[in-house]
Amino acid sequence: MADTPIDRLARATPSSLARRVRGLSDRAIAWVFVTPTILLLLAINIFPLIWTVRLSFTNFAANKPNAEVKWVGLRNYTRILTDPDIWQTMQATAHFLFWTLLFQVVIGFSLAWLINRKFRGNDLLTTLIVLPMMLSPAVVGNFWTFLYEPQIGLFNYAVEFFTGIPASSFSMLGSVTLAPWSIVIADTWMWTPFVMLICLAGLRSIPDYIYEAAEVDRASKWRQFWTMTVPMVLPFLMLAVLFRGIENFKMFDLVVQLTGGGPGSTTLLTSIELKREAFEKWRTGYSSAYAIILFVTVFGLASIYVKALNKVKER
Amino acid sequence: MSAWSVTEPSARSKGIAAVLVILYTVITLLPLVWIIATGFKTGPDSISYPPKVIFQPSLEGYVNLFTDRTRATPEQLAAMPPPENFVDEIVQRRGEVITQPSKFGERFLNSVIIGFGSTFLSIFLGTLAAYAFSRFRVPLKDDLLFFILSTRMMPPIAVAIPIFLMFRQLGLSDTHLGMILLYTGVNISLAVWLLKGFIDEIPREYEEAALIDGYTRLQAFRKVVLPQAATGIASTAIFCLIFAWNEYAFAFLLTSGTAQTAPPFIPTIFGVGGKDWPAVAAGATLFLLPVMIFTILLRKHLLRGITFGAVRK
Numbered sequence: 001m002a003d004t005p006i007d008r009l010a011r012a013t014p015s016s017l018a019r020r021v022r023g024l025s026d027r028a029i030a031w032v033f034v035t036p037t038i039l040l041l042l043a044i045n046i047f048p049l050i051w052t053v054r055l056s057f058t059n060f061a062a063n064k065p066n067a068e069v070k071w072v073g074l075r076n077y078t079r080i081l082t083d084p085d086i087w088q089t090m091q092a093t094a095h096f097l098f099w100t101l102l103f104q105v106v107i108g109f110s111l112a113w114l115i116n117r118k119f120r121g122n123d124l125l126t127t128l129i130v131l132p133m134m135l136s137p138a139v140v141g142n143f144w145t146f147l148y149e150p151q152i153g154l155f156n157y158a159v160e161f162f163t164g165i166p167a168s169s170f171s172m173l174g175s176v177t178l179a180p181w182s183i184v185i186a187d188t189w190m191w192t193p194f195v196m197l198i199c200l201a202g203l204r205s206i207p208d209y210i211y212e213a214a215e216v217d218r219a220s221k222w223r224q225f226w227t228m229t230v231p232m233v234l235p236f237l238m239l240a241v242l243f244r245g246i247e248n249f250k251m252f253d254l255v256v257q258l259t260g261g262g263p264g265s266t267t268l269l270t271s272i273e274l275k276r277e278a279f280e281k282w283r284t285g286y287s288s289a290y291a292i293i294l295f296v297t298v299f300g301l302a303s304i305y306v307k308a309l310n311k312v313k314e315r
Numbered sequence: 316m317s318a319w320s321v322t323e324p325s326a327r328s329k330g331i332a333a334v335l336v337i338l339y340t341v342i343t344l345l346p347l348v349w350i351i352a353t354g355f356k357t358g359p360d361s362i363s364y365p366p367k368v369i370f371q372p373s374l375e376g377y378v379n380l381f382t383d384r385t386r387a388t389p390e391q392l393a394a395m396p397p398p399e400n401f402v403d404e405i406v407q408r409r410g411e412v413i414t415q416p417s418k419f420g421e422r423f424l425n426s427v428i429i430g431f432g433s434t435f436l437s438i439f440l441g442t443l444a445a446y447a448f449s450r451f452r453v454p455l456k457d458d459l460l461f462f463i464l465s466t467r468m469m470p471p472i473a474v475a476i477p478i479f480l481m482f483r484q485l486g487l488s489d490t491h492l493g494m495i496l497l498y499t500g501v502n503i504s505l506a507v508w509l510l511k512g513f514i515d516e517i518p519r520e521y522e523e524a525a526l527i528d529g530y531t532r533l534q535a536f537r538k539v540v541l542p543q544a545a546t547g548i549a550s551t552a553i554f555c556l557i558f559a560w561n562e563y564a565f566a567f568l569l570t571s572g573t574a575q576t577a578p579p580f581i582p583t584i585f586g587v588g589g590k591d592w593p594a595v596a597a598g599a600t601l602f603l604l605p606v607m608i609f610t611i612l613l614r615k616h617l618l619r620g621i622t623f624g625a626v627r628k
Binding site: 030033034036040044052107119121126130132134135137139143144152153154189246247257274275284287288299302 | 335364365447453474481503577
């Protein structure tokens with residue numbers, strides 16, 4: 001690499017020209033450095049997106065590649081938007097999103113606030129708390145089904161131990177009313193540390209002198225918390241909610257391992273429904289339209305949210 | 316901070332906070348401890364009620380994880396020579412015979428190959444691109460973060476549909492190369508973003524000094540920028556590796572045999588006649604433990620990757 005043709009050219013040319021060769025090579029380097037990444041992004045991200053859009057207007061089925069492909073216009077879209085089953089999956093997703101975000105924000109912020117007391121050993125504890133979110137959601141989710149087993153599962157046993165409700169009298173994954181909560185609990189266990197870490201970064205970004213000034217002004221701790229700590233952490237917290245919101249909207253691995261969408265369709269989140277349509281019923285065109293609708297939904301919601309976030313930041 | 320500082324929490328409030336955080340830590344670690352413990356239980360111990368906290372450790376789960384077995388007939392058992400090692404002993408005691416080694420080893424190796432392959436590629440391409448984005452005027456620069464965010468809004472299943480078709484056309488389905496390219500494509504936008512942050516922090520003056528000393532741009536990049544960015548590159552690499560290691564949706568949909576990684580495989584581990592939880596737990600332990608150790612050892616460097624690089628320290 002050291003002896004490129006450009007180097008040799010540079011050595012062979014007078015200094016003023018050399019500078020120009022080097023200047024030119026900067027530009028060349030920029031292109032050489034960036035092009036492979038751009039190509040890869042085009043191949044893995046952009047091109048599939050365009051292809052999905054195209055497929056969404058057809059009746060293509062991936063398991064029948066030789067069948068005639070017909071353009072069906074907007075039929076896939078109208079069918080999805082008028083399908084009550086789809087709205088049910090949206091509802092299940094909304095339930096999942098709302099409660100996981102609520103729990104993760106409350107617990108995550110509280111933990112960060114406590115850890116920020118800077119007691120001895122807080123560093124090690126933070127690391128241990130972070131562990132669940134670093135692990136493979138599918139493998140961990142699979143093991144959670146064992147914890148949720150009625151009779152033998154650790155979770156049910158803990159519930160019996162603390163509340164006296166017999167461990168064999170309820171099944172977290174088998175009951176229509178409990179299953180939506182079982183995925184909320186597992187997701188909260190896994191991802192609360194993420195919210196905690198971002199909040200912690202927020203809390204640590206508040207300079208001490210602000211609190212010192214407040215003490216001089218004799219503002220109560222309670223008032224300090226609500227008028228200083230919370231507003232200053234809020235942009236961080238909102239960022240955490242944005243990331244978790246996007247991730248949980250497309251949640252697949254953890255939940256598919258835990259409940260697979262069941263019982264019935266009580267935990268059928270949009271991603272799991274999408275997988276069924278695309279890779280079990282092989283309605284490729286239909287599921288492409290569904291994918292586009294989901295993408296537009298997340299994109300729209302996220303854009304509105306980011307606008308709100310920027311307003312909070314400016315304040 | 317001095318002892319009389321008004322912002323230093325009192326000893327009592329520190330104590331209460333410590334107790335609460337320790338309590339949460341214990342609860343949150345229980346499932347992980349349970350995975351590790353279950354891996355060392357025998358079948359009956361793993362499903363006893365109440366759950367056994369103290370038990371006689373056994374390697375049954377690990378033996379089952381690495382072997383495929385079938386139930387032996389009484390004649391077969393009677394004809395069998397006395398067990399020579401602990402593996403035979405465990406299997407014979409359960410009235411089973413080993414038919415072949417299980418696929419776990421292969422799947423684990425696939426995870427290693429695909430994880431490290433895609434990490435290497437992401438970092439190699441990502442560092443080059445990040446340098447260009449950081450130092451030169453390049454189109455798309457300002458759209459980068461937006462691009463990362465928007466590619467992450469697509470559910471993996473939605474991306475998997477066209478990728479599935481594309482891979483089938485190109486003959487990349489169920490191949491290591493296909494998965495390496497795919498994971499690199501998923502990781503690279505974030506890798507570039509993180510790396511750009513790290514390279515931005517290296518003063519341009521260093522390179523300019525090197526250029527004046529007669530280094531070419533490439534030499535300056537290699538000898539000045541890369542060593543300075545080493546820590547950042549390493550922490551980005553760990554982050555890419557963990558993503559590829561944990562990924563499930565693509566692996567589940569796009570691989571079935573040759574290139575299948577461990578996450579879609581571990582949930583399908585069954586024993587002779589039913590779910591073999593100690594074997595599943597043993598597989599999960601072997602698969603999760605490296606990440607746990609990495610996380611604890613490298614905690615300081617991981618934070619930025621976790622928080623998307625959005626929160627700078």
